[in-house]
Amino acid sequence: MSFLKSKFHHPRLARNELGLTHRDYEGSLSTLCAGCGHDAVGAALVQAVFELSIPAHKIAKLSGIGCSSKAPTYFLNQSHGFNTVHGRMPSVATGAGMANRSLKYIGMSGDGDTASIGLGQFAHVVRRRLDMTYIVANNGVYGLTKGQMAATAERGSTTKKGNKVLWPDIDLATMALELGATFVARSFSGDKEQMVPLLKAAICHEGFAFIDIISPCVTFNNHATSTRSYDYVREHVQEGLIADFVPVASDITTSYGEGESNDICLHDGSIIRLHKGSNGFDARDRQSSLGAIHKHRENGEILTGLLYCDPTYRDMHDILNTTETPLNSLNEKELCPGAHTLNGINNGFR
Amino acid sequence: MKPTNTIDPTHFHKVVDCQYACPAHTPVPEYIRLIMARRYTDSYMVNWEANVFPGILGRVCDRPCEPACRRQRVEEKPVAICRLKRVAADNKGDIQDRLPIIPTKKNGKRIALVGAGPASLTVARDLMPLGYETTLFERDARAGGMMRSQIPTFRLPEEVINSEVDLVLNMGVEPRFGNEVNSLKAILDEDFDAVFVGTGAPNGRPLDLPGLKEAGDHVKIGINWLAGVSFEHIDEAPKRVVVLGGGNTAMDCTRTALRLGAKDVKAIVRSSYDEMKSSPWEREDAVAEAISIIPNHTPLRYVVENGKFIGVEFDRVETHWEKGKRRLVSTGEDPVLVECDLVLVAVGQDVSLPWIERDLGIQFDDWDMAVVNRDTFQSTNERVFFGGDAAFGPENIIMAVSHGHQAAASIHRYLTDGRDVNDVPIGDYTLTSQKMGIHEWSYQSAISDEERNVVPIINLEQALEDITAEVELGFDEKLALSEAARCLSCDVQTVFSEDLCIECVACEDICPMDCINFVTNGDEDDLRSRLIVPADESERDLYVSGQLKSQKVMVKDEDVCLHCGLCAERCPTGAWDMQKFLFQADRAT
Ligand SMILES: Cc1cc2nc3c(=O)[nH]c(=O)nc-3n(C[C@H](O)[C@H](O)[C@H](O)COP(=O)(O)OP(=O)(O)OC[C@H]3O[C@@H](n4cnc5c(N)ncnc54)[C@H](O)[C@@H]3O)c2cc1C
Ligand SMILES: Cc1ncc(C[n+]2csc(CCOP(=O)(O)OP(=O)(O)O)c2C)c(N)n1
Ligand code: SF4
Ligand code: SF4
Ligand code: SF4
Ligand SMILES: [Mg+2]
Numbered sequence: 058m059s060f061l062k063s064k065f066h067h068p069r070l071a072r073n074e075l076g077l078t079h080r081d082y083e084g085s086l087s088t089l090c091a092g093c094g095h096d097a098v099g100a101a102l103v104q105a106v107f108e109l110s111i112p113a114h115k116i117a118k119l120s121g122i123g124c125s126s127k128a129p130t131y132f133l134n135q136s137h138g139f140n141t142v143h144g145r146m147p148s149v150a151t152g153a154g155m156a157n158r159s160l161k162y163i164g165m166s167g168d169g170d171t172a173s174i175g176l177g178q179f180a181h182v183v184r185r186r187l188d189m190t191y192i193v194a195n196n197g198v199y200g201l202t203k204g205q206m207a208a209t210a211e212r213g214s215t216t217k218k219g220n221k222v223l224w225p226d227i228d229l230a231t232m233a234l235e236l237g238a239t240f241v242a243r244s245f246s247g248d249k250e251q252m253v254p255l256l257k258a259a260i261c262h263e264g265f266a267f268i269d270i271i272s273p274c275v276t277f278n279n280h281a282t283s284t285r286s287y288d289y290v291r292e293h294v295q296e297g298l299i300a301d302f303v304p305v306a307s308d309i310t311t312s313y314g315e316g317e318s319n320d321i322c323l324h325d326g327s328i329i330r331l332h333k334g335s336n337g338f339d340a341r342d343r344q345s346s347l348g349a350i351h352k353h354r355e356n357g358e359i360l361t362g363l364l365y366c367d368p369t370y371r372d373m374h375d376i377l378n379t380t381e382t383p384l385n386s387l388n389e390k391e392l393c394p395g396a397h398t399l400n401g402i403n404n405g406f407r
Numbered sequence: 408m409k410p411t412n413t414i415d416p417t418h419f420h421k422v423v424d425c426q427y428a429c430p431a432h433t434p435v436p437e438y439i440r441l442i443m444a445r446r447y448t449d450s451y452m453v454n455w456e457a458n459v460f461p462g463i464l465g466r467v468c469d470r471p472c473e474p475a476c477r478r479q480r481v482e483e484k485p486v487a488i489c490r491l492k493r494v495a496a497d498n499k500g501d502i503q504d505r506l507p508i509i510p511t512k513k514n515g516k517r518i519a520l521v522g523a524g525p526a527s528l529t530v531a532r533d534l535m536p537l538g539y540e541t542t543l544f545e546r547d548a549r550a551g552g553m554m555r556s557q558i559p560t561f562r563l564p565e566e567v568i569n570s571e572v573d574l575v576l577n578m579g580v581e582p583r584f585g586n587e588v589n590s591l592k593a594i595l596d597e598d599f600d601a602v603f604v605g606t607g608a609p610n611g612r613p614l615d616l617p618g619l620k621e622a623g624d625h626v627k628i629g630i631n632w633l634a635g636v637s638f639e640h641i642d643e644a645p646k647r648v649v650v651l652g653g654g655n656t657a658m659d660c661t662r663t664a665l666r667l668g669a670k671d672v673k674a675i676v677r678s679s680y681d682e683m684k685s686s687p688w689e690r691e692d693a694v695a696e697a698i699s700i701i702p703n704h705t706p707l708r709y710v711v712e713n714g715k716f717i718g719v720e721f722d723r724v725e726t727h728w729e730k731g732k733r734r735l736v737s738t739g740e741d742p743v744l745v746e747c748d749l750v751l752v753a754v755g756q757d758v759s760l761p762w763i764e765r766d767l768g769i770q771f772d773d774w775d776m777a778v779v780n781r782d783t784f785q786s787t788n789e790r791v792f793f794g795g796d797a798a799f800g801p802e803n804i805i806m807a808v809s810h811g812h813q814a815a816a817s818i819h820r821y822l823t824d825g826r827d828v829n830d831v832p833i834g835d836y837t838l839t840s841q842k843m844g845i846h847e848w849s850y851q852s853a854i855s856d857e858e859r860n861v862v863p864i865i866n867l868e869q870a871l872e873d874i875t876a877e878v879e880l881g882f883d884e885k886l887a888l889s890e891a892a893r894c895l896s897c898d899v900q901t902v903f904s905e906d907l908c909i910e911c912v913a914c915e916d917i918c919p920m921d922c923i924n925f926v927t928n929g930d931e932d933d934l935r936s937r938l939i940v941p942a943d944e945s946e947r948d949l950y951v952s953g954q955l956k957s958q959k960v961m962v963k964d965e966d967v968c969l970h971c972g973l974c975a976e977r978c979p980t981g982a983w984d985m986q987k988f989l990f991q992a993d994r995a996t
Contacts, residue, residue: 097912246911287910
């Protein structure tokens with residue numbers, strides 16, 4: 058068994074604006090099952106952050122409990138991180154986000170962590186539109202506790218042991234849309250070409266960005282009667298809108314005919330460029346997205362790609378008017394502005 | 408691209424860069440692994456079977472394997488493959504009972520071998536165990552060829568030559584030493600079934616410049632002078648020696664002169680330093696002994712004044728490249744006189760076959776070389792085969808060995824009823840899974856970060872005092888094990904079974920070298936340009952699978968794979984397996 062990955066890397070490996078290779082963004086060698094989709098999600102995140110040239114220490118990884126929530130150990134070694142109690146990642150993320158706006162927050166959760174024990178926390182963090190990227194590595198089971206069906210498993214599918222799933226599933230993308238997320242996407246861990254630009258856009262989006270990534274559990278949910286197996290997902294995926302991520306200040310060279318592409322400009326100046334697939338819908342229109350998701354579900358298809366994005370909404374910081382300065386950098390003068398300011402406040406209540 | 412054909416051994420053979428580069432296809436990673444297990448005798452025998460002279464080659468091989476070594480593409484320096492071979496030889500136990508049994512009942516075929524260098528000795532080694540009778544003709548009193556007559560003892564001690572040459576002679580070779588052969592016809596008339604010509608390239612090329620005649624004994628042919636030293640006719644050198652030439656012979660001349668009392672030794676070369684013909688390490692060893700190498704000087708004349716030899720005059724030149732061709736152009740400066748007492752000319756060697764009558768059906772080319780088939784080593788007289796330096800001009804020992812193997816196999820086919828001498832097999836191979844447990848392999852899969860170890864040497868004073876003192880001490884066990892661990896086991900192949908792959912891409916993600924790609928198919932140039940790390944400039948082959956369920960294909964760039972096995976450890980379905988590929992080049996059997 059290898060516990061170490063060689064530090065040698067390809068001599069012609071690409072470097073980003075910081076002079077780093079993607080290997081510089083790795084984490085420890087994964088201890089997840091060989092072939093677990095969560096590792097592919099981690100690899101896509103590494104690639105996305107590398108391509109965005111974000112220094113790893115400007116990122117905080119947050120997670121709950123589960124194989125998916127273990128995964129942050131296996132990417133972005135140099136980033137900040139917090140493994141919270143099961144299902145409680147949203148509150149810790151909220152606290153951290155409020156305390157320090159200067160970091161990028163990436164939450165990594167599972168469908169158990171989010172759709173079962175953490176459902177209440179999830180609803181509120183979406184509703185408050187915390188500025189973060191919230192990833193659910195969705196495998197339809199509780200992987201870490203050996204394969205009990207999660208709330209996202211579809212009715213009618215059967216467990217590895219042959220038990221039927223009795224209850225209708227929760228679709229987290231739909232929930233996120235309903236509760237007010239300002240960026241919603243779905244992807245598949247076996248499709249890095251789709252995941253990487255979506256993750257880049259989600260990280261650059263100011264506001265609550267949710268990505269549901271179908272991430273098969275090779276050990277407990279990759280059997281023939283599962284609807285979360287590699288084969289099933291690959292056969293039932295429908296890519297709706299193909300999203301390219303155009304970074305800030307890059308030359309826009311490709312041009313598309315009228316109606317073929319559609320740009321969404323993010324706060325930092327980067328652009329999500331959408332190309333209509335055969336079943337186009339309007340990704341700026343919540344209702345249109347919800348309709349598209351439902352229609353595909355009814356056809357037994359899984360709609361992937363960017364589902365919704367509207368960068369014009371205000372996020373939690375805007376609403377609360379929080380300070381740009383991380384709290385730990387505020388000095389005494391700013392924290393204790395003196396009797397004059399206190400009087401002003403008190404007078405405000407009179 | 409079409410899926411890679413892995414039934415044919417070529418793809419995997421090329422992945423074992425060192426073995427592929429070795430003319431005798433020595434299974435390098437296999438013997439290094441045996442050293443790591445401290446199985447020195449086994450390691451020696453793996454070598455002996457492939458290259459006949461492990462102790463000799465472990466000291467003086469031209470080592471084409473090392474520039475090919477993959478380690479150099481992922482780290483700075485190649486594995487010290489050559490010096491590890493010496494480790495096996497230095498530490499081996501008794502091998503007597505492992506040598507092939509020589510049948511007492513012979514097969515009735517008699518082979519004449521002319522010239523007792525490594526080429527002929529290899530033919531004897533390969534044919535004796537098959538029941539052939541061999542007769543070895545040699546001008547010198549002892550066998551070994553230029554290994555004995557040319558390579559200085561401070562690089563290759565006599566005992567090492569004796570022990571490995573004797574292993575072959577003791578198989579029952581009939582020696583006819585001490586007489587120059589001057590007629591091939593006479594040999595053919597002796598009713599040999601086949602003749603192998605392994606007489607090398609024994610003629611040193613002279614450098615005929617003005618003043619040569621007047622200079623007399625002050626100008627000597629380097630290889631003749633070295634042979635004189637080896638056979639102890641020459642035991643001193645004058646104070647100031649100039650060696651003309653920049654090849655390995657020149658380097659040996661300089662270092663030998665230093666040991667015979669010369670104080671001021673220069674190698675003066677026409678080319679630039681970087682373009683010198685000698686191997687970099689031979690040059691470094693000479694420089695380490697304070698020999699000065701003077702590049703960009705073309706000799707004009709030997710200077711003799713009033714009957715007294717003064718030295719050599721040179722024109723200063725620059726290298727110009729025109730359409731890939733080198734041209735040396737005079738700088739126009741005044742000529743330089745380099746004073747000295749002895750000039751050794753080391754500017755090349757030629758094959759010399761005046762003893763072969765021209766009416767025996769052997770065709771000769773414009774350069775007076777016999778026309779030899781490159782695959783069978785047969786000449787245009789079907790009974791006469793060539794190999795070693797005599798076949799295509801001066802090369803090196805390992806090439807001579809390789810020729811010997813191939814010629815022996817051809818002779819064997821030629822003399823076996825019903826076989827076609829031109830039907831040359833590629834060779835055989837085995838592929839064996841190295842899986843021991845879930846994530847356990849029977850080879851060292853962890854990658855060592857160690858840098859190349861330096862071979863310890865004796866101090867310079869001691870070295871210069873005694874010409875027979877071997878300069879290199881060889882690796883001790885600690886260094887040897889550390890060096891052996893640097894080998895990446897390129898023979899342990901990543902073997903892909905597309906029918907098992909579920910395209911989870913775990914292997915693509917884990918691979919430290921970004922070798923593995925899942926992409927849509929295309930032609931080779933297109934595929935190379937679309938890999939995670941584009942492989943447009945790589946000379947190494949791509950390993951391409953058939954179409955997978957997603958319509959993509961797996962494409963692996965073999966260039967810098969570490970053979971770390973992580974892809975196979977990460978694969979949930981066993982679609983990757985690490986399998987040892989043992990290639991055996993065609994041999995007489
Ligand atoms: C100075 C020098 C240093 C070298 N150093 C190295 C080195 O470090 N590493 C390396 O790999 N290679 C080295 N070489 C090259 C290497 O020695 C030869 O390439 C190799 O020995 C060729 O082997 P061979 O069997 O073809 O012929 P040879 O070794 O040349 O043997 C031919 C034999 O045939 C005999 N012979 C020739 N004509 C007749 C005849 N008419 N009758 C009877 N006998 C005859 C000769 O006496 C000789 O013994 C060196 C060469 C020189 C000159
Ligand atoms: C408070 C609490 N309740 C229950 C558990 C047991 N538990 C650990 S992981 C897990 C489910 C994880 O499922 P999911 O989030 O889908 O992650 P996966 O392993 O599938 O990636 C449960 C129920 C726990 N650790 N803590
Ligand atoms: S149990 Fe399932 S989810 Fe957990 S590591 Fe293994 S494959 Fe991944
Ligand atoms: S053995 Fe596999 S994981 Fe290791 S470098 Fe080669 S392809 Fe990559
Ligand atoms: S790890 Fe195995 S199953 Fe997964 S993509 Fe690689 S070869 Fe295929
Ligand atoms: Mg789960």
